[in-house]
Amino acid sequence: MNKMFTVAKREFKAAVMTKAFIISITMMPLMIGGSILIQMMVKDVKSTKDKTFVVIDRTPDGKVYAALELVMNVRNKELIFDKETRNQKDCKYVISRQKSSEATPEAILQQRYELAEQVRKQEIFGFLDIGAKVLETPDVDAKYMASYAATLAAQQGESNRDRDKIKAAKLPDDVIMRYYSNNPTYNDFIDVAKLALNPMIEEVRAKSEGIDAQKLVNIVQPVYLANKDLPRLNKFTGQLEDGKEVNPVVSFLVPYGIIIVMFMVIMVGATPLMQGVVEEKMQRISEVLLSSAQPFELMMGKLLGGVSVSLLLGSVYIVGALYAAWKFGFTDYISPGVVAWFLVYLALAVLMFGSLFIAVGAACTDIKETQSLLMPVMMLAVFPMFFVVKVIQEPDSALATGLSYIPFATPSIMLARVAIPPGVSFWEPVLGVIIVCATALLCVWIASRIFRVGLLMQGKGASFVELAKWVWKG
Amino acid sequence: MPATPAVEIDQVTKLFGSHTAVDNLSLTVPTGSIYGFIGPNGSGKTTTMRMIMRIIAPDAGHLKVLGVESFDAANDRVSYLPEERGLYRQMKVRDMLRFFAEMKSKSVTDAEIDGWLDRMDLGEWAKKKVQTLSKGMAQKVQFIGTVISKPELVLLDEPFSGLDPVNAVVLRDAVLDLKKNGATVIFSTHDMSVAEKMCDAIFMIFKGAKVLDGTLEAIQNQYGSDTIRIKGIALNTTGIPGVSHVDDFGKYQELRLNAGADVKRIMQHLTNTGTLSHFEIAKPSLQDIFMRIVGQDVLETLPVGA
Numbered sequence: 001m002n003k004m005f006t007v008a009k010r011e012f013k014a015a016v017m018t019k020a021f022i023i024s025i026t027m028m029p030l031m032i033g034g035s036i037l038i039q040m041m042v043k044d045v046k047s048t049k050d051k052t053f054v055v056i057d058r059t060p061d062g063k064v065y066a067a068l069e070l071v072m073n074v075r076n077k078e079l080i081f082d083k084e085t086r087n088q089k090d091c092k093y094v095i096s097r098q099k100s101s102e103a104t105p106e107a108i109l110q111q112r113y114e115l116a117e118q119v120r121k122q123e124i125f126g127f128l129d130i131g132a133k134v135l136e137t138p139d140v141d142a143k144y145m146a147s148y149a150a151t152l153a154a155q156q157g158e159s160n161r162d163r164d165k166i167k168a169a170k171l172p173d174d175v176i177m178r179y180y181s182n183n184p185t186y187n188d189f190i191d192v193a194k195l196a197l198n199p200m201i202e203e204v205r206a207k208s209e210g211i212d213a214q215k216l217v218n219i220v221q222p223v224y225l226a227n228k229d230l231p232r233l234n235k236f237t238g239q240l241e242d243g244k245e246v247n248p249v250v251s252f253l254v255p256y257g258i259i260i261v262m263f264m265v266i267m268v269g270a271t272p273l274m275q276g277v278v279e280e281k282m283q284r285i286s287e288v289l290l291s292s293a294q295p296f297e298l299m300m301g302k303l304l305g306g307v308s309v310s311l312l313l314g315s316v317y318i319v320g321a322l323y324a325a326w327k328f329g330f331t332d333y334i335s336p337g338v339v340a341w342f343l344v345y346l347a348l349a350v351l352m353f354g355s356l357f358i359a360v361g362a363a364c365t366d367i368k369e370t371q372s373l374l375m376p377v378m379m380l381a382v383f384p385m386f387f388v389v390k391v392i393q394e395p396d397s398a399l400a401t402g403l404s405y406i407p408f409a410t411p412s413i414m415l416a417r418v419a420i421p422p423g424v425s426f427w428e429p430v431l432g433v434i435i436v437c438a439t440a441l442l443c444v445w446i447a448s449r450i451f452r453v454g455l456l457m458q459g460k461g462a463s464f465v466e467l468a469k470w471v472w473k474g
Numbered sequence: 475m476p477a478t479p480a481v482e483i484d485q486v487t488k489l490f491g492s493h494t495a496v497d498n499l500s501l502t503v504p505t506g507s508i509y510g511f512i513g514p515n516g517s518g519k520t521t522t523m524r525m526i527m528r529i530i531a532p533d534a535g536h537l538k539v540l541g542v543e544s545f546d547a548a549n550d551r552v553s554y555l556p557e558e559r560g561l562y563r564q565m566k567v568r569d570m571l572r573f574f575a576e577m578k579s580k581s582v583t584d585a586e587i588d589g590w591l592d593r594m595d596l597g598e599w600a601k602k603k604v605q606t607l608s609k610g611m612a613q614k615v616q617f618i619g620t621v622i623s624k625p626e627l628v629l630l631d632e633p634f635s636g637l638d639p640v641n642a643v644v645l646r647d648a649v650l651d652l653k654k655n656g657a658t659v660i661f662s663t664h665d666m667s668v669a670e671k672m673c674d675a676i677f678m679i680f681k682g683a684k685v686l687d688g689t690l691e692a693i694q695n696q697y698g699s700d701t702i703r704i705k706g707i708a709l710n711t712t713g714i715p716g717v718s719h720v721d722d723f724g725k726y727q728e729l730r731l732n733a734g735a736d737v738k739r740i741m742q743h744l745t746n747t748g749t750l751s752h753f754e755i756a757k758p759s760l761q762d763i764f765m766r767i768v769g770q771d772v773l774e775t776l777p778v779g780a
Contacts, residue, residue, distance in 0.1 A: 285560040
């Protein structure tokens with residue numbers, strides 16, 4: 001027994017006192033935090049070089065262009081400057097109006113082509129072509145209305161089906177606005193144009209129909225639909241509490257993050273076990289070890305060390321996550337139950353995968369050989385990742401439930417199901433633990449047979465057939 | 475007075491698949507002796523040692539180490555020094571030695587460890603990593619690791635290989651100290667001079683079977699004085715009547731005599747063509763005996779009763 005702890009202590013120290021471990025314990029959170037920070041910082045950085053646009057307003061009086069000009073003036077003088085520092089943080093939009101061509105398709109296309117050449121020569125950034133009839137209230141019965149609505153919806157939603165609807169829609173030229181540019185990823189101008197023009201167009205239409213424009217705005221104001229948690233009884237105050245507003249991003253990221261972290265920590269704990277065994281074989285330490293302790297003691301000592309390393313790293317990450325949750329206000333998503341199951345499943349997963357890693361190390365004679373034997377083991381560890389998104393979206397589905405009972409997937413999938421509201425009944429993770437325990441014991445048994453024989457082997461590594469023989473005969 | 479022998483091997487056989495590594499071997503190693511194990515590669519020597527170390531179990535026969543036959547026991551009282559380094563490269567020397575001791579269920583103080591390091595002239599290396607040691611220093615550290623748990627039986631596999639003469643003497647003295655303190659030492663070596671000088675008795679295994687066992691004298695007596703060592707200039711050693719085999723060592727030659735050879739005639743034959751500066755009738759060296767057994771002329775020179 002004592003020797004098991006001697007080996008465990010040695011493995012723990014050897015794994016923890018390395019640069020690699022210190023880096024993973026500090027760098028990981030630093031990297032993640034840093035990347036979030038950087039993204040936040042660059043989000044608002046924009047080029048301040050002027051962008052020029054030409055506008056063709058085909059409506060009868062050019063009112064649309066006038067409205068756009070008004071908005072642009074305000075924007076260029078006030079909105080693109082920081083309120084306090086007066087630094088320019090965005091570019092000016094310089095717009096000019098070009099006289100509309102004849103209303104024939106050929107003339108229109110020609111005008112657009114000439115402007116396109118200007119864009120290509122980078123004389124202007126893009127141009128806006130406003131259809132002649134945008135100020136008219138569309139006829140509800142008009143046959144293009146359905147596809148019009150679909151087009152707009154598709155622009156918001158952008159699924160592939162919707163994009164096909166846009167293709168199918170044959171929208172008349174004169175009821176829409178068109179933006180042409182050579183920078184399809186630059187959306188800022190479009191956003192400004194939409195924001196500037198649609199209210200104005202609504203107002204004009206309302207007026208021409210004799211409707212109070214402001215009342216119209218109030219009428220079409222959509223009703224906010226809140227996504228909320230269930231009301232509950234506060235155990236401490238005895239009062240009923242309304243549920244909190246759901247944060248869809250966080251409620252996805254937290255279980256996702258938990259699974260990723262668990263995978264990483266398992267790898268950090270299990271990989272040195274395999275490397276250690278190969279080193280011991282290469283450096284002939286294994287003979288000395290075997291003359292001092294039973295192979296099973298050695299292996300259990302290593303596994304114990306590996307589990308300790310993983311639990312240490314996992315705890316550090318949990319503390320970090322809890323701190324972030326407290327700071328950003330999503331502590332609800334990481335309950336004590338989740339933390340406890342995380343640690344339990346982590347320990348069991350390291351036992352399970354760690355023993356397989358040790359077996360791989362024992363079957364090989366140098367590090368290069370381990371790569372090919374390691375692949376099937378890595379597949380076992382990685383395949384749950386393919387289903388993570390689906391599981392998070394529908395944790396109670398047959399797919400998710402079934403997956404959570406496949407032993408090598410149980411630690412991550414069951415944990416995800418526990419972490420996502422509404423969670424699962426208590427007996428499910430307990431059953432999961434039993435299944436994983438049994439599998440871990442089986443893996444440890446198989447690994448010990450391979451370990452016992454493989455540790456003394458020099459020369460060439462063992463094939464799968466040989467490994468099977470070792471396990472069978474012992 | 476010597477109690478139970480350190481090692482008792484009784485008709486032990488070990489098979490690996492269809493290959494018989496050790497064949498019906500019997501051997502007794504008395505407590506407190508220094509015993510030499512010699513044998514060519516692949517002879518079953520390593521297998522025998524591993525069975526003594528309890529790493530593998532015999533297929534037939536009985537094996538007692540320090541009086542105990544059970545497979546699990548007696549590990550802590552037996553220590554092994556492997557031929558090649560068996561050290562963790564990233565560990566510090568002191569931690570490595572403490573690990574060795576704890577794996578034999580012994581706890582050692584820093585003072586004890588430092589004492590050993592000083593004795594082996596490694597005092598400054600206590601806190602350095604193993605990978606910074608030279609080959610000879612690593613070997614000495616390995617040796618300390620083997621003996622730090624005060625084992626009763628020590629198996630040393632080629633302990634002197636690669637050591638310079640100074641370090642070899644340090645190690646030799648440490649081994650003799652072990653014996654003084656009552657431990658039993660088993661040497662496995664290809665170095666015949668070590669075996670001749672340090673061992674109380676020698677055991678040779680060849681093709682899984684014992685071919686020699688006894689003190690050096692007893693072994694040599696089996697052959698009698700059938701070797702002549704000569705040195706000289708322009709000595710013609712071909713075709714000498716009564717000489718069955720010639721070994722040329724460069725600086726001297728050894729002639730093997732047939733039974734009943736005429737020594738005077740041989741001397742005359744040599745002085746006919748050349749000048750003799752050294753002519754010695756001797757018992758065969760252990761090296762010679764080894765070669766005879768392992769070499770081509772196995773059948774002719776196998777001593778009676780081996």
